[in-house]
Amino acid sequence: MHNPLQWAADLIDSLCVQGVKHAIISPGSRSTPLALAAALHPGLSKKVVLDERSAAFMALGIGKESGMPALLICTSGTAVANYMPGVTEAKESGTPMIVLSADRPPNLRGIGSSQTVDQIKIFGDQAVFFHEAGEPAYERDDIARLKLLAGQAVEESIKKCGAAHINLPFRKPLEPTADQLKEVIDTFESQTKHIKKVDAPSATIHLGEELIKLINQSEKILILAGPANPNSALNNQLNSLSNLLNCPVIAEPGSSVSDNHMIGRFDTLLRNQDIQKELKPDLILQFGDQPFTKPILSALENWDDVPVIQFLGRDTWQDHFKKVPHRIVLSPNDSFDTRQIKARSSEKWLKSWQTRNIAAAGRLEASLKNSSKLTDGHIFNTISKKLPESWNIMLSNSFPARDMAQFGVTLKNQFVNRGAAGIDGILSTAAGITLSSSKPVCCFVGDLAFLHDSNALFSLKQLQNPVVSVVINNGGGTIFNMLPVYKMLKDQGKAHLFEEYFLTPQDVDIQFLANASKLPYIRVEHLDDLDALDLKSMKTSTVVECITDAGASMNLRETL
Secondary structure, three states, rough: OHHHHHHHHHHHHHHHHHOOOEEEOOOOOOOHHHHHHHHHOOOOEEEEEOOOHHHHHHHHHHHHHHHOOOOOOOOOOOHHHHHHHHHHHHHHHHOOOEEEEOOOOHHOOOOOOOOOOOOOOOOHHHHEEEEEEOOOOHHHHHHHHHHHHHHHHHHHHHHOOEEEEEEEEEOOOOOOHHHHHHHHHHHHOOOOOOOOOOOOOOEEEEOOOHHHHHHOOOEEEEEOOOOOOOOOHHHHHHHHHHHHOOOEEEEEEOOOOOOOOOOOHHHHHHHHHHHHHOOOOOOOEEEEEOOOOHHHHHHHHOOOOOOEEEEEEEOOOOOOOOOOEEEEOOOOEEEOOOOOOOOOOHHHHHHHHHHHHHHHHHHHHHHHHHHHOOHHHHHHHHHHOOOOOOEEEEEEOHOOOOOOHHHOOOOOOOEEEEOOOOOHHHHHHHHHHHHHHHHEEEEEHHHHHHHHOOHHHHHHHHHOOOOOEEEEEOOOOOHHOOOOOHHHHHHHOOHHHHHHHHOOOOOOOOHHHHHOOOOOEEEEOOOOHHHHHHHOOOOOOOOEEEEEHHHHHHHHHHHO
């Protein structure tokens, strides 16, 4: 019996039983059984995306927002190779996804057959799970193994926090007979599905005598939260300790943290070396992944004698300075046994941070008002205050994630791709977030990152909930102006080399790109344009191009 559709349908159905709800499908021939089975399944929300690289980041966004893997379905050859950037970010940021790659059968491999590449463990160690399913087989034991495989893929992608890859070879004919097609349709339409519910683990965490003693003898405790996907963020545990210890909290954009003790202007404060010394803690409680903002990294380096207790939402190593002696992995529903913790932090310690924070906020507002030119800082400060809590926010790498820390507001609903920290797939990740959450997304993206993922624009047009792409067009990779090579080449009279090889300014007409995908376009060139901008009124995906003054933006950063 040759029935690849039934084989694919059994796998897709078993994945849905495990709780999978989304499939991102890229068109192809060899993947016909998989694409058709997904298209027919009533329990899957489907999205067709032409560009496999964009598709992978869309699945990444779904995994970040929901905590459940989305399916990625593609044909054989370079199609699956294009998933690599998204698969890499999935592992590095701890995001579940499942790749279902169609493949040529073994009799066509290694003989020059068209569109045939070696797909066995093509992602290497970047995938957290791999299985070569083999050609369809229909004995009871084969079907049982296929259904078990679905459970393995979902569990491993969530538990090991990354992409599970299942390679599925199919031989022709790839299309079902009319009777085979009808059988799958009838089966899907008639059955009542029982989605497997997995209770989230919870435990009471006893910190142990050594850590309790360390906390109890500390009077200047600082809580620091780095990036974390919402479903692995330890917000409740952080809140319980901050309230008990009455200590300041620094939360980077993308930390998924909200707390009453947050110091919003930490970026400005820690850039000042005198204030950094004044506010030196005697213990750091670090939550989430490795921090990425420069002033926090600078402070951690200068505070190298301050002990650190690290609390992680996934089992990974996050120790840039190689000095974390205490590392605890928690589940989001765990709670601390705090009966032996005696808070010694004084009101004076928290007040010193809060006083400095208020002063820094005042300086920020004054600096923005004193600037007659539209800067990157104005964009982040104004829009982050305007957006309602019902919106999600996606922050591109390079300056946007950092500028939100320096100029904007750290909110619980902010997302970042800080695992591998590339500028690829930003718009696509935002699209995945809105597919999963059914909420609008404001995506802050630089001009180069926008162009890097411009293939996603067509997908944005098709979304039910909008992705508003706020493009900060400041003339290329201006973050490189902060590198020593900029001054070195400038001093040698070779500034043109810096511009050509690092800054890489572009002159693409972004409005034409928006128009090509039939997306509304708004141009913001002046402060009045920004004040008049009303993102809440945008009901469809829109491109908002903000033409900012790169020189004034850098001066503002340096002044603060």
